[in-house]
Amino acid sequence: MGKPLILVTNDDGITAPGLRMLVSIMKTIGEVVVVAPDSPQSGMGHAITLDSTLYSKKLTIDLDSEGIDEYSCSGTPADCVKLALQELLPKKPDICVSGINHGSNSSINVIYSGTMSAAIEAGIEGIPAIGFSLCDYTWEADFSQAKDFIFTIVTEALKNGIPKGTVLNVNIPKLKKNKLKGIKICRQAKANWKEKFDKRTNPMGKVYYWLTGEFELLDKGEDTDEWALANGYISVVPTHFDLTAHHVISELNTWNL
Amino acid sequence: MGKPLILVTNDDGITAPGLRMLVSIMKTIGEVVVVAPDSPQSGMGHAITLDSTLYSKKLTIDLDSEGIDEYSCSGTPADCVKLALQELLPKKPDICVSGINHGSNSSINVIYSGTMSAAIEAGIEGIPAIGFSLCDYTWEADFSQAKDFIFTIVTEALKNGIPKGTVLNVNIPKLKKNKLKGIKICRQAKANWKEKFDKRTNPMGKVYYWLTGEFELLDKGEDTDEWALANGYISVVPTHFDLTAHHVISELNTWNL
Structure with a gap:
């Protein structure tokens, strides 16, 4: 088998240091193609662009990316993956990696995460996929410490295959x-954001809001991603896109419908 | 117990006929407050607004909504629910209903759905929640046929309670x-969109894309939402936001990590 074809994407945009680090690790594993948003898309969840057009541009971000095809895309992370698979890649990739996100996507954050939506989109299309996130929101975050771990996770995924639908x-x-x-290996911790809206008045006298909030962990389990992170471990949660709460079906069948 | 407080939202925007129908049904069940996007938000998934401001406006859409508080919001469906719960509602609602969406949110569409992301956001915040969608994309869709069924589902949900996390x-x-x-009562069918990008050139000579696609059902089960819909039934899928693929954890523990 030749070198694996690796699709790299993210939600912080094609110039983000986290993505550049992921590209540099993936270059040691296989042939890399980057398709990533042309601007930050954090908190985009699994949004896709239905009512407007998508632009894509082939470009070079840094000298380090010699020999790598890179494309920016005007859409969401999920759009990037769709466009990559249908239009930009020479063939079906062997794996899709998304990130490294600037900021955590553990526990309930997975729902809002553009990083994970890109990985999930690849998963839906039958491509093995992994989202990587560092629990540091800053642009200057140090991504180097996890290099060897990311290498190991991706090579193990290529070797063993990621179970279908995950x-x-x-x-x-x-x-x-x-x-x-x-x-x-963990489960997703039960957690919540306690929202607070910062209510302000604009120079024209109109009220507007900023969304802020505090993370609230509702789970004391020691098998969760939050526990692992708090105790110095990298967390890996197998995540799926069958949202059915199978255990609830029999209860609903007792309703008078 | 007094009349239940019902939060109504959607992703097609506050003027959508599907939402107006849902309001008219909910008025017969309880006290209604509407907080819905000021413009269509289809395909927004679970996007939230992190890097920009939110506006909200109290308004009256039609004469039929006398006695109902209605607010438009400049954000996504998930934003609407957050803003409603933290800033706009007089107290915690007894239930949140989202829709009626103009178009299906069955099977894999749940992942992309703004309608369902609003309901899921309410669920995350501990509010019983239901998303309703009609398999007709047109603005002129006939929502009247399902009136009695929607009434029954909501009153049964208020009576029995929706299991936590669902x-x-x-x-x-x-x-x-x-x-x-x-x-x-169904499970989510396995399905996929076979994307096709319609590639065009704009008047300035720049290439752009429209996302189009064909729905591909990958599931022959007779316990799925797609089977129910194709056979004349309204489908109800209990959906959860713990995305952990619990059955895969033991397999991943055999990896050499």
């Missing part, structure tokens, strides 16, 4: 390399 | 009332 959600704690304890 | 995804086939066979 996408991996990988989160990395903000720790120096010698503090990282290893990798744990 | 949100109902209700889809209604495009059929005359006397052809509707009833309601079936």
Whole structure:
């Protein structure tokens, strides 16, 4: 088997340091094509562009990307994956990796995550896919400590195959390399955002809001991603896109419908 | 117990006929507050507005809404629910209903659905929630045939309570009332969109794309929402936001990580 074809995308945009780091790791594993948003798309969830047009541009971001095809796309992360698979890639990729996101996508954040929606979109299309996120929101975040772990996760995924209908959600704690304890397979912790809206008045006298909030962990389990991250481990949650709550079907059948 | 407080929202925008029909049904059940997007938000998935401001406006859409508080919101469906719960509602609602969507949100469409993301957002915040969708994309769709069924589902949900962590995804086939066979509790069918990008050149010579596609059902089960809809039933899928593929955890633990 030749070198695997790896599609790299993200939601922070094609110039984000997290994506550049992921590209540099993937170059050591296979042939890389980048298709990523031309502007930040955080919090886009699984949005797709239905009522407007998509633009895409072939470009070179840094000298380091020599020999790599890179495309920016005007759409959402899910759009990037759709466009990559249908129009831009020479063939079906062997794996799609998304990230490294600037900020956590653990627990309930997976629902809002553009990073994970790109990976899930690839999963829906039958491509093995992994989303990577670092628990550090800053643009200057240090992504280097997780290099070896990311290499290992991707090569193991290529070797073993990711079970069908499943996408991996990988989160990395903000720790120096010698503090990282290893990798744990986890479930998604129950959690919530306690929203607060910052209500302001614009210069024209009109009221507007900024969405802010505090993360609230509602789960004491030691098998969760939040527990792993708080205890120095990289969390890997197998995530699927069959949203059926199968255990509830029999209860609903007792309703008088 | 007094009249239940019902939050009504959608993703087609506050003026959509599907929402107006849902309001008219909910008025017969309880006290209604509407908080819905000021413009169509189809395909927004679970997007939220992080990097820009939100506006909201109290308004009256039609004479029929006398006695009902209605607010438009400049954000996504998930934003509408967050803003409603934190800023606009007088108290925690007893239920949140989203829709009636102009178009199906069955099977894999749940992932892209703004209608369902609003309901899921309410579910995350501990509010019983239901998304309703009619399998007819047109603005002129006939929503009247499902009136009694929607009334029944909402009153049963208020009576029995929706199991915690679960949100109902209700889809209604495009059929005359006397052809509707009833309601079936289902699982989400395995399905996919075979994308096709319509590639064009704009008047300035720049290439752009329109996303189009064909729905591809990959599931022969007779317990799915697609089977129910094709056979004249309203489908109800209990949907959850714990995306963990629990059955895959043990397999991943055999990897060499």
